Amino acid sequence: xxxxxxxxxxxxxxxxxxxxxxxxxxxxxxxxxxxxxxxxxxxxxxxxxxxxxxxxxxxxxxxxxxxxxxxxxxxxxxxxxxxxxxxxxxxxxxxxxxxxxxxxxxxxxxxxxxxxxxxxxxxxxxxxxxxxxxxxxxxxxxxxxxxxxxxxxxxxxxxxxxxxxxxxxxxxxxxxxxxxxxxxxxxxxxxxxxxxxxxxxxxxxxxxxxxxxxxxxxxxxxxxxxxxxxxxxxxxxxxxxxxxxxxxxxxxxxxxxxxxxxxxxxxxx
Amino acid sequence: xxxxxxxxxxxxxxxxxxxxxxxxxxxxxxxxxxxxxxxxxxxxxxxxxxxxxxxxxxxxxxxxxxxxxxxxxxxxxxxxxxxxxxxxxxxxxxxxxxxxxxxxxxxxxxxxxxxxxxxxxxxxxxxxxxxxxxxxxxxxxxxxxxxxxxxxxxxxxxxxxxxxxxxxxxxxxxxxxxxxxxxxxxxxxxxxxxxxxxxxxxxxxxxxxxxxxxxxxxxxxxxxxxxxxxxxxxxxxxxxxxxxxxxxx
Numbered sequence: 452x453x454x455x456x457x458x459x460x461x462x463x464x465x466x467x468x469x470x471x472x473x474x475x476x477x478x479x480x481x482x483x484x485x486x487x488x489x490x491x492x493x494x495x496x497x498x499x500x501x502x503x504x505x506x507x508x509x510x511x512x513x514x515x516x517x518x519x520x521x522x523x524x525x526x527x528x529x530x531x532x533x534x535x536x537x538x539x540x541x542x543x544x545x546x547x548x549x550x551x552x553x554x555x556x557x558x559x560x561x562x563x564x565x566x567x568x569x570x571x572x573x574x575x576x577x578x579x580x581x582x583x584x585x586x587x588x589x590x591x592x593x594x595x596x597x598x599x600x601x602x603x604x605x606x607x608x609x610x611x612x613x614x615x616x617x618x619x620x621x622x623x624x625x626x627x628x629x630x631x632x633x634x635x636x637x638x639x640x641x642x643x644x645x646x647x648x649x650x651x652x653x654x655x656x657x658x659x660x661x662x663x664x665x666x667x668x669x670x671x672x673x674x675x676x677x678x679x680x681x682x683x684x685x686x687x688x689x690x691x692x693x694x695x696x697x698x699x700x701x702x703x704x705x706x707x708x709x710x711x712x713x714x715x716x717x718x719x720x
Numbered sequence: 721x722x723x724x725x726x727x728x729x730x731x732x733x734x735x736x737x738x739x740x741x742x743x744x745x746x747x748x749x750x751x752x753x754x755x756x757x758x759x760x761x762x763x764x765x766x767x768x769x770x771x772x773x774x775x776x777x778x779x780x781x782x783x784x785x786x787x788x789x790x791x792x793x794x795x796x797x798x799x800x801x802x803x804x805x806x807x808x809x810x811x812x813x814x815x816x817x818x819x820x821x822x823x824x825x826x827x828x829x830x831x832x833x834x835x836x837x838x839x840x841x842x843x844x845x846x847x848x849x850x851x852x853x854x855x856x857x858x859x860x861x862x863x864x865x866x867x868x869x870x871x872x873x874x875x876x877x878x879x880x881x882x883x884x885x886x887x888x889x890x891x892x893x894x895x896x897x898x899x900x901x902x903x904x905x906x907x908x909x910x911x912x913x914x915x916x917x918x919x920x921x922x923x924x925x926x927x928x929x930x931x932x933x934x935x936x937x938x939x940x941x942x943x944x945x946x947x948x949x950x951x952x953x954x955x956x957x958x959x960x961x962x963x964x965x966x967x968x969x
Contacts, residue, residue, distance in 0.1 A: 536876070537873075539873070545888070547891045547892070560883075608877075
């Protein structure tokens with residue numbers, strides 16, 4: 452497979468200096484990874500391994516201590532690139548705006564005419580199953596619905612690269628599977644490259660074309676697994692025997708690392 | 721919702737009746753040397769407003785209070801936003817603000833009088849320093865407590881600093897800022913009146929001190945009632961909006 456490279460991480464590393472002491476924490480890397488245009492890439496790893504940092508590096512929210520991040524051939528280097536949408540783990544709805552205004556927030560700044568904006572927002576509302584809630588406020592919605600608002604807000608901008616940081620972390624299992632189906636549908640419709648961070652191995656195994664497995668901190672890529680799923684797929688592939696094999700292989704790679712990070716957490720507390 | 725409004729109205733009426741009854745009881749037990757009855761006070765207040773004497777003083781106090789409140793809000797919000805945005809500055813200045821907040825401001829009044837002279841500027845300055853610090857502290861905490869993910873959302877959309885303040889930081893912090901403004905309102909009013917009570921030739925505070933000196937209990941009671949009604953009404957209105965803003969969170 453020789454698809455176009457969409458995002459490239461070359462020798463990317465990140466260190467933090469702690470505010471209260473002078474020691475430097477090596478959080479991530481070095482990481483080398485290329486995301487192909489239009490693929491669905493998932494990252495799994497033990498907690499605290501720097502998964503979210505990796506996402507923030509690609510989003511331009513933080514800059515790398517070493518190495519470089521490129522999006523569509525241009526270096527990011529702490530600049531926030533256009534065409535990238537991010538869905539965060541926490542609820543990022545603006546509580547003072549209606550659902551419609553929340554979804555419209557980014558569009559309002561992009562110089563689009565009112566008809567086009569309204570049309571995009573209406574379609575996103577319908578697609579995310581939020582019809583009838585357009586004029587409600589986030590506080591009146593459940594956690595799952597609020598997360599769908601955030602996904603809709605990202606989608607209306609038509610990003611070419613969508614970064615998702617454990618977007619379903621706060622949801623129950625059934626809702627997560629259904630949201631996974633929705634995500635696959637959106638991915639196929641939009642043609643965007645998707646980079647998903649998750650701690651749920653089954654979620655990664657079901658959704659992604661390729662899965663990166665990360666080590667305990669400092670996070671490095673231990674393994675990249677090709678799932679080989681067809682583009683047309685949904686949550687029913689959990690019945691496929693290969694689904695079990697992939698999940699098992701992920702756990703084999705991760706078990707030792709997770710124990711390491713638990714041990715580190717135990718020692719430091 | 722309607723039942724709630726009706727309940728609130730009933731409660732307000734009940735409170736007014738209770739306060740008036742307690743006042744009447746106090747009047748009966750302390751007598752004419754110290755107090756006037758609610759009916760007498762009401763009659764005198766009406767007379768006061770139909771006369772000429774009160775108006776210049778009322779205008780003076782309202783003008784001083786309005787300017788002091790405006791200054792307190794502008795300066796308090798500026799300090800609050802600056803410190804809220806800048807962690808280091810906040811770490812340096814917050815303890816100073818808290819210390820300033822805890823000293824009785826009246827101790828600063830002699831210095832203010834020497835700086836501004838007798839009259840309007842000193843009153844305004846004294847009123848404003850009462851309001852600035854609570855508004856600044858509330859605003860600073862409000863801005864600091866804005867959830868990081870909301871700011872990141874703005875960053876991903878490439879919002880500039882001005883836009884970030886206007887369309888994310890300010891609305892996100894507004895409920896707490898409003899609480900600060902509400903507290904600042906009451907304290908600025910206290911400060912302005914205190915300023916008028918000492919070293920002033922005009923204003924309701926001055927009239928009040930004058931009434932004490934002349935043992936004019938009618939005037940004393942009428943002025944106190946006017947001030948209480950004004951402060952209470954304003955507080956209730958502000959509290960109503962405060963709750964309304966917080967209800968959306």
